[in-house]
Amino acid sequence: MTLYNPDTIVAISTALSESAISILRISGEKSFEIIQKIFRKGKKLEDYFDISKQKSHTIHFGYIYDGDQVVDEVLLFIYKKPNSYTGEDLIEISCHGGVFVTRKILLLILENGARLAEPGEFTKRAFLNGKMDLAQAEAVADLIKSKTDLAYKASLNQLEGSLSNFIRCAREELIKIISLIELELDFSEEDLEFIKKKDLKEKILELKKQFNKLLNSFIEGKIIRDGLNLVIAGKPNSGKSSLFNVLLSSDRAIVSDLPGTTRDYLQENLIINGILFNLIDTAGLRFTKDEIESEGVRRSYEKIKEADLILFLIDSTESISDIEENYNYFTENFKVENSILCFTKTDLKMQISFEEISAKKGIPVSIYNLDLVDNLKRIMVEKFSYLQISQYKSELVLTNIRHKKCLEKVVDSLDKAIDSIDSGMTGEFISVDLRNAANHLGEITGEFTNDEILNYIFSKFCIGK
Numbered sequence: 412m413t414l415y416n417p418d419t420i421v422a423i424s425t426a427l428s429e430s431a432i433s434i435l436r437i438s439g440e441k442s443f444e445i446i447q448k449i450f451r452k453g454k455k456l457e458d459y460f461d462i463s464k465q466k467s468h469t470i471h472f473g474y475i476y477d478g479d480q481v482v483d484e485v486l487l488f489i490y491k492k493p494n495s496y497t498g499e500d501l502i503e504i505s506c507h508g509g510v511f512v513t514r515k516i517l518l519l520i521l522e523n524g525a526r527l528a529e530p531g532e533f534t535k536r537a538f539l540n541g542k543m544d545l546a547q548a549e550a551v552a553d554l555i556k557s558k559t560d561l562a563y564k565a566s567l568n569q570l571e572g573s574l575s576n577f578i579r580c581a582r583e584e585l586i587k588i589i590s591l592i593e594l595e596l597d598f599s600e601e602d603l604e605f606i607k608k609k610d611l612k613e614k615i616l617e618l619k620k621q622f623n624k625l626l627n628s629f630i631e632g633k634i635i636r637d638g639l640n641l642v643i644a645g646k647p648n649s650g651k652s653s654l655f656n657v658l659l660s661s662d663r664a665i666v667s668d669l670p671g672t673t674r675d676y677l678q679e680n681l682i683i684n685g686i687l688f689n690l691i692d693t694a695g696l697r698f699t700k701d702e703i704e705s706e707g708v709r710r711s712y713e714k715i716k717e718a719d720l721i722l723f724l725i726d727s728t729e730s731i732s733d734i735e736e737n738y739n740y741f742t743e744n745f746k747v748e749n750s751i752l753c754f755t756k757t758d759l760k761m762q763i764s765f766e767e768i769s770a771k772k773g774i775p776v777s778i779y780n781l782d783l784v785d786n787l788k789r790i791m792v793e794k795f796s797y798l799q800i801s802q803y804k805s806e807l808v809l810t811n812i813r814h815k816k817c818l819e820k821v822v823d824s825l826d827k828a829i830d831s832i833d834s835g836m837t838g839e840f841i842s843v844d845l846r847n848a849a850n851h852l853g854e855i856t857g858e859f860t861n862d863e864i865l866n867y868i869f870s871k872f873c874i875g876k
């Protein structure tokens with residue numbers, strides 16, 4: 412395996428746009444040597460400054476040179492191995508912001524012997540040098556991408572090692588059990604029993620319970636990380652696009668009294684009480700001969716299938732028979748747990764009373780009544796009350812699909828071990844299943860890994876991280 416690449420790598424670590432400062436990062440064996448060639452302490456080329464003689468974690472003012480031309484005034488941050496983010500000799504150059512200057516310095520460093528870093532390559536090196544485990548490295552990517560306080564807290568929690576510690580402890584526990592079984596095998600002729608089969612099974616069941624609890628947190632974790640898909644559905648003209656706009660406080664979707672205006676779906680982010688909603692406005696649900704609109708309707712149904720929460724709208728100004736028909740459609744096709752029934756346009760002449768609306772477990776909504784809109788928002792959050800920040804403290808949640816897949820394999824192996832115990836198999840068989848479980852646990856933290864897994868994980872990072 413050629414996991415470790417000794418090249419010296421460089422990247423711009425800040426966003427490339429007009430900004431006050433930018434930061435370039437360079438890491439690897441030749442970092443000091445390369446920067447030595449283009450950095451001077453003063454305005455004269457002779458103002459030589461020996462980088463390798465400086466202490467780690469020091470900052471130095473100076474100039475970047477291209478030949479005998481000054482390119483920029485910069486600050487140099489020096490980190491000596493192993494005390495850097497990557498564990499290698501590392502320099503950060505803080506230069507004036509803007510695309511042009513930053514690019515020019517990047518080119519100079521490339522010309523002097525570094526190579527452009529791949530996405531996530533700095534963090535990959537941090538992992539390979541034992542600065543963090545794989546679950547923590549993945550948390551770095553999530554932290555950068557987090558859009559809400561909840562997502563930020565969950566990824567920070569993971570970065571600080573909460574998941575890793577849990578996995579490590581569980582794995583140690585498993586290995587302890589395995590060693591008892593294997594010890595017994597060594598003494599098999601003497602017929603010694605180091606652990607009773609009944610106790611063994613109990614210990615495995617206890618571990619399995621903990622893993623299942625973590626697995627069950629995945630849906631919550633996914634919503635914390637990626638947000639909650641909220642689809643607004645209902646017949647054309649029921650007021651979907653209007654509600655979408657009011658919830659977002661913008662005129663994002665086109666509103667019209669012509670049915671069938673929204674032909675595709677629109678998606679925008681909305682954060683309420685720290686919960687991220689991916690709000691989706693759909694084309695109406697109806698049979699239509701218009702080809703484009705019917706494609707829109709098909710996409711509406713697709714979005715409804717993927718939804719975590721559905722706002723189903725019924726126009727309360729429609730005839731009572733239409734309202735009943737709509738209501739029946741709703742009760743036959745939607746589940747109470749993940750939908751909210753809204754009767755819209757209650758500022759107009761309604762064909763259904765407020766009492767009947769609440770008897771149908773619906774809520775009144777009008778885009779011209781902000782109290783009703785706030786009430787809807789409150790109910791949207793309430794549906795997911797278990798996500799409220801006050802309840803989410805340091806409770807461990809699983810947010811990463813890779814971790815979920817590994818844990819499922821762990822539970823599967825534990826089930827096999829239990830089967831082996833129940834059917835009276837010998838210790839050899841039980842220990843093989845338990846070893847598999849321990850290995851799958853190790854995959855989460857990266858104790859067992861390969862190039863393919865690492866490339867997959869780090870390719871999703873941004874360059875410069």
Ligand SMILES: Nc1nc2c(ncn2[C@@H]2O[C@H](COP(=O)(O)OP(=O)(O)O)[C@@H](O)[C@H]2O)c(=O)[nH]1
Nearest residue numbers: 647648649650651652653666667668756777778
């Ligand atoms: N008075 C009133 N009109 C509304 C309300 N919601 C929507 N409308 C009107 O109903 C028509 C259809 O709305 P639209 O949002 O385009 O419905 P969609 O087809 O479901 O997206 C438009 O003329 C809107 O102005 C409401 O709460 N009150």
Ligand SMILES: [Mg+2]
Nearest residue numbers: 651652672673
């Ligand atoms: Mg619309």
